[in-house]
Structure formats: C-alpha cells, structure tokens
C-alpha cells in the first residue's frame with residue numbers, strides 16, 4: 001500500500017478483489033476533463049494564498065494540460081494502483097512535473113469535495129452539450145412535422161377507444177408540449193445544482209482560508225454551497241437529475257407506445273423508416289418497431305437507476321461515505337440512456353411516413369355523437385338532455401345495422417326529438433368537427449398554430 005496515495009498509515013496490502021470493488025476509475029474516468037479543470041482552478045487558489053509559487057503553478061498547469069491531451073487522445077496509461085480519476089490524474093501529474101510539486105496540489109483539498117465538484121461540472125457539461133441541444137432538436141422536429149402536416153385528421157382516443165376526431169398535428173404538438181416542460185424543468189435543475197462544493201475540505205472546511213468564491217467563479221459555478229458538511233455529501237442533484245430522466249423517459253415511453261400502436265397493420269397510421277426498424281430472424285415478412293419498443297423499455301431501466309441510488313442514499317450518516325460513490329454508475333447510465341433516447345426519438349419522428357388515408361379512413365361517424373349533442377345545445381336544449389338523445393341515435397343506428405348515425409333518415413331523427421331538422425346532417429363532417437374546437441389548446445387549425453408558435457417561442 002506504500003504506492004497508494006493514502007498508503008502512509010497502512011502496513012498490509014489491500015485484498016485484490018477489494019481493490020477492484022473499491023475502484024471507480026473504470027467509470028469515473030469520464031470526468032477527467034472536469035477533474036483537471038478543478039485542479040487547475042484549485043491550484044490557482046492555493047497560489048493566491050502563497051501556498052504555491054508562480055513558477056510551481058505554471059508547471060502544474062502545464063502538466064494538467066499534458067494529461068488532458070493524453071486522455072483526449074486515449075493515450076492515458078492507467079496504473080494498477082489508480083483508484084479513481086482523482087488519484088490517477090494526481091499520480092500522472094507527479095510523473096510529468098515531479099512529485100515534489102505535484103505533491104502540493106491536494107493541500108487543503110479532499111477527494112470528498114473534489115469528486116462532487118467534478119460530478120457537478122460533468123453534469124453541467126452533459127446538459128449543455130448533449131441534453132439541451134438534443135431536447136431542442138426533438139421539439140423542433142415535432143413542431144416542423146406538425147406545421148407541415150397540419151391538415152391531416154386522425155381519431156383521438158380515450159381508453160384506446162375512438163373518441164373524437166383530432167388533427168395529427170395536435171398529437172405531435174401534445175408531445176412537443178411535454179418535452180418543452182421537460183426541457184424547462186431540466187434548466188431549473190441545473191440552476192439549483194450549479195453551486196460549488198470546492199474548498200469544503202473533507203468535511204470541516206478549509207484550513208488556509210481559501211477563497212471559495214474565487215474557485216466557484218473560475219469553474220463557472222453560480223456561487224458556493226454554504227455549509228461544508230452539505231458541500232461534500234449533498235447528492236440531491238443526482239437524485240433530481242435521475243428523477244428528471246425517469247419522468248422524461250415516461251413521456252418518451254407513452255409517445256413510443258402510441259407509435260407502436262399506430263404502426264401496426266391493424267392501424268397503419270404510420271410507417272417507421274427502415275433506419276429505425278429491424279427484422280425477424282425467422283419470419284421474412286417482419287418489420288418490427290424495435291426503436292419504439294426500446295424507447296418504451298429503457299424507461300424502466302432509468303427508473304431503476306433512480307430507485308437503486310435512492311435506496312443507497314437513504315441510510316447513510318452525515319457527510320461523505322463510500323456509498324456515495326454509487327452515484328456515478330447510476331447517473332451515467334441514466335444520462336447516456338436519456339441522451340441516446342432523445343436522438344432515437346428525434347430520428348424516428350423525422351423519418352416516419354404518415355398514412356393519411358389510413359388515419360382519416362379510421363374516422364367513424366359515431367365519433368361525431370358529441371357534435372350531434374352540441375347541435376341540439378345550439379338549439380337551446382340542455383347538454384345533459386342532448387347527450388342522452390344523441391346516445392339514443394347511436395343505439396338506433398347500431399340496432400338498424402346502419403354504417404353510421406349519418407344514415408338515419410330525418411323522420412326517425414325527428415321521432416326521437418322534434419327539434420332535429422334537415423340541417424342536422426351538416427354535423428357529419430370531420431373537418432368541421434375539429435374546426436369547431438378553436439378555443440385555446442383545441443384541435444382547430446388556428447388553435448394548433450397558436451400552440452406551435454407558443455412552443456417555438458420557448459425554445
């Protein structure tokens with residue numbers, strides 16, 4: 001253990017499996033850039049305190065730059081004793097600039113404040129570089145399709161039973177709305193977690209009075225975490241991010257499930273492009289919607305990431321405990337799964353084909369029963385009464401074996417209710433049905449264009 005950074009008080013060797021069990025480098029190497037940035041700014045803070053000379057700082061920053069190049073070019077050679085990204089980078093720094101100088105960088109710092117500083121920076125980068133742009137493109141693609149295909153009608157469903165006619169663009173806009181809220185929620189989470197833990201030490205604070213605000217500013221944080229015990233052990237942001245991922249994947253899952261249904265031969269509303277489908281090893285005719293099924297299935301996995309880590313977190317005492325190292329695998333899995341899911345969903349939406357005839361062909365006259373009730377409401381009949389009357393008409397058409405309520409002769413309508421007159425047949429028009437729903441949020445063209453404009457303005 002003499003080679004380990006913390007090996008001084010040890011005389012015995014670590015059990016080999018314990019070393020592997022304890023090591024986080026296999027996954028936390030992903031934070032190498034954040035770790036190097038953190039050390040760069042931290043050592044500048046030490047220099048301000050007179051704990052490093054200008055010359056030493058220059059050498060340290062040079063060494064950190066070299067290490068970054070090695071990681072960037074995938075040339076960093078891991079040492080069997082490296083435990084995590086923090087110890088690996090520090091060990092390498094010693095090799096490049098000499099241990100006498102490299103040995104000073106950790107003055108007053110602990111891996112407890114270091115690892116969570118890195119994680120916050122890493123998450124911020126993932127959000128800014130991947131998730132925000134990805135979500136924005138997904139929403140844009142939905143808006144674009146909705147604009148282009150605004151004239152296509154389809155059945156709207158409740159209980160997966162045909163309910164009322166809507167526009168296809170209304171469906172697209174509904175998911176654009178969910179995803180817009182998701183994007184805003186994610187930005188709020190970033191605002192909450194972009195605070196610096198650095199300079200909190202192991203738990204008790206910094207013994208040389210380091211300027212934590214200077215460190216925070218240098219690392220792009222909006223302020224510092226005001227209690228050192230919290231700074232080293234707060235993982236609420238990890239939980240919030242995974243909750244966010246879980247909720248987003250829930251939306252993605254429902255979106256995917258709709259499209260799975262719409263893509264079956266029985267519905268035939270949409271066709272997935274080959275790029276997002278796969279075949280069967282046995283049945284030559286098969287084209288399966290695997291992309292959609294995976295979007296749906298992976299929502300379970302992301303919820304598992306959240307549930308697993310919450311379970312690890314719940315019983316641990318104040319400040320840092322090694323249980324917290326479990327934050328990373330769950331969180332990284334969640335972030336990667338979400339990032340890829342966003343890209344796949346975007347690809348699916350931008351390449352699928354809409355079968356307008358199938359969508360509109362699935363509209364049936366019974367879906368206008370509410371409109372028929374509304375017809376009598378316009379003649380002054382209370383809705384509770386018109387609902388009942390319209391129901392009787394549906395039953396009559398069914399009993400007579402007619403293809404729809406539009407086929408009932410006027411005399412029979414008037415037998416059910418004398419307030420029916422010839423103009424009732426104008427009700428049986430799907431286009432007019434959707435156009436009547438022009439209040440904010442409805443399925444009329446004008447209402448949808450308003451929604452899309454509103455969504456666009458939030459991007």
Ligand code: ARG
Nearest residue numbers: 024028084111112115324325
């Ligand atoms: N690899 C550790 C983690 O990710 C770093 C912190 C270790 N701190 C400690 N006192 N052992 O959580």
